[in-house]
Every structure is written in structure tokens, then in C-alpha cells.
Amino acid sequence: EAGVTQSPTHLIKTRGQQATLRCSPISGHTSVYWYQQALGLGLQFLLWYDEGEERNRGNFPPRFSGRQFPNYSSELNVNALELEDSALYLCASTLTSSYNSPLHFGNGTRLTVT
Amino acid sequence: DQQVKQNSPSLSVQEGRISILNCDYTNSMFDYFLWYKKYPAEGPTFLISISSIKDKNEDGRFTVFLNKSAKHLSLHIVPSQPGDSAVYFCAASVNSGGSNYKLTFGKGTLLTVNP
Numbered sequence: 001e002a003g004v005t006q007s008p009t010h011l012i013k014t015r016g017q018q019a020t021l022r023c024s025p026i027s028g029h030t031s032v033y034w035y036q037q038a039l040g041l042g043l044q045f046l047l048w049y050d051e052g053e054e055r056n057r058g059n060f061p062p063r064f065s066g067r068q069f070p071n072y073s074s075e076l077n078v079n080a081l082e083l084e085d086s087a088l089y090l091c092a093s094t095l096t097s098s099y100n101s102p103l104h105f106g107n108g109t110r111l112t113v114t
Numbered sequence: 115d116q117q118v119k120q121n122s123p124s125l126s127v128q129e130g131r132i133s134i135l136n137c138d139y140t141n142s143m144f145d146y147f148l149w150y151k152k153y154p155a156e157g158p159t160f161l162i163s164i165s166s167i168k169d170k171n172e173d174g175r176f177t178v179f180l181n182k183s184a185k186h187l188s189l190h191i192v193p194s195q196p197g198d199s200a201v202y203f204c205a206a207s208v209n210s211g212g213s214n215y216k217l218t219f220g221k222g223t224l225l226t227v228n229p
Binding site: 090 | 118120148150155156157158159160163203205216217218219220221222
């Protein structure tokens with residue numbers, strides 16, 4: 001069974017640009033979560049998508065947005081990039097119907113903003 | 115306000131001995147707790163979990179203890195192996211009728227198991 005896959009592995013952008021990060025969940029998983037891990041911090045919850053809809057978002061500004069496609073893959077967009085957006089962005093998936101089913105994480109996209 | 119705290123950034127243990135990783139939380143609404151392990155250049159992987167209705171859960175070499183009155187949980191690894199060397203994240207969630215699945219993570223503890 002293929003795990004959660006994320007692309008690209010690394011992404012370098014300059015301040016003010018836009019970044020697009022992609023995630024494919026485990027087959028059969030319909031929920032996708034995005035987390036940010038900035039240097040020295042734990043994982044911070046960004047967004048939760050389920051069945052194509054945004055279900056919850058963390059304490060991040062609106063320039064962090066995303067969507068989930070009919071095949072349950074997901075995209076995270078970060079507009080007007082700032083230096084502090086440099087971080088590891090992790091995507092995770094889980095079965096919607098499984099109560100407290102553990103998240104399965106991808107290996108992340110390392111975003112560097114210069 | 116950090117609701118899940120791992121006060122030890124790092125821990126070093128000899129192979130074969132016990133590793134004890136600690137985690138404290140402040141939100142009394144948390145009812146489900148998990149530990150994740152993360153190797154460099156990889157995403158976190160689920161290790162073990164515990165519901166607030168229990169005070170202990172065991173899986174092989176890994177045991178998680180929950181002390182609700184102290185708002186404290188710990189992960190015990192016995193015996194520790196060099197392959198256990200990784201960053202360990204404590205996480206907690208509030209299950210609002212199954213409709214709000216959002217984990218709050220600690221900052222992690224780097225465990226080094228020396229041969």
C-alpha cells in the first residue's frame with residue numbers, strides 16, 4: 001500500500017511569491033490534513049479537508065488556503081510568502097469513519113522563502 | 115499558549131536501558147493522546163495512543179501512562195534500542211462528537227540511544 005505522497009520535496013521561493021504544495025492521501029482515505037513545522041516549534045495544525053470541503057482550519061492567516069479534489073488529493077497554497085513561512089509542511093490522511101484513527105503523514109515539503 | 119508541553123528537548127539513554135519521555139498538557143478537554151516518532155527527512159509515524167478512560171496502554175516495548183489529575187503522560191521504551199533514536203512528539207486531541215479531529219502537538223523530544 002502506497003503511503004501519503006507529497007510534492008515537491010523541496011521548494012525555494014522569494015518573498016511575495018506564491019507556493020503550491022501537493023498531497024496524495026493513502027488510497028481509501030478521504031480526510032487530508034495539513035500541518036506546518038517551523039524551526040523550533042511543534043507541528044501546527046493548518047487545514048483539514050474531508051470529502052472535498054474544508055472542515056477546520058488552524059490559527060493561520062487567509063493567505064494559507066487549499067482545496068481537495070474529487071480523487072481526495074489536496075493542494076496547499078500560500079500566497080504573498082513571508083520569510084517566516086519557511087518551514088516543513090506535512091500532509092496527513094486518515095479514514096473519516098475511523099474514530100481517532102491515527103494520522104498517516106507524508107515526508108513533507110521543505111519550503112524555503114528567501 | 116502552548117497546550118501540550120514536552121519540557122525536555124533531548125534525552126540520551128544507553129542501549130538496553132529504559133527511556134522515559136514526558137509530556138504535560140493544560141487543556142482538560144483533551145481526551146485522546148498519541149505519541150508519534152519522527153526520523154530525519156521522514157514524516158511522523160504513529161507509535162501508540164491512549165484514551166482518557168485508561169491510565170495505561172502497552173504495545174510491545176512501548177507503554178504510555180496517563181495521569182489525568184496531573185495532566186501528565188509519559189512514554190516508556192524498554193529496552194531501548196539504537197533504532198529508537200528519533201524525535202518523539204506527544205499529541206492530544208478533543209473529540210467533539212467525532213467532528214473535530216485536530217491534533218495539538220508538543221515541540222518534540224530528541225531521543226538518542228547509544229550502543
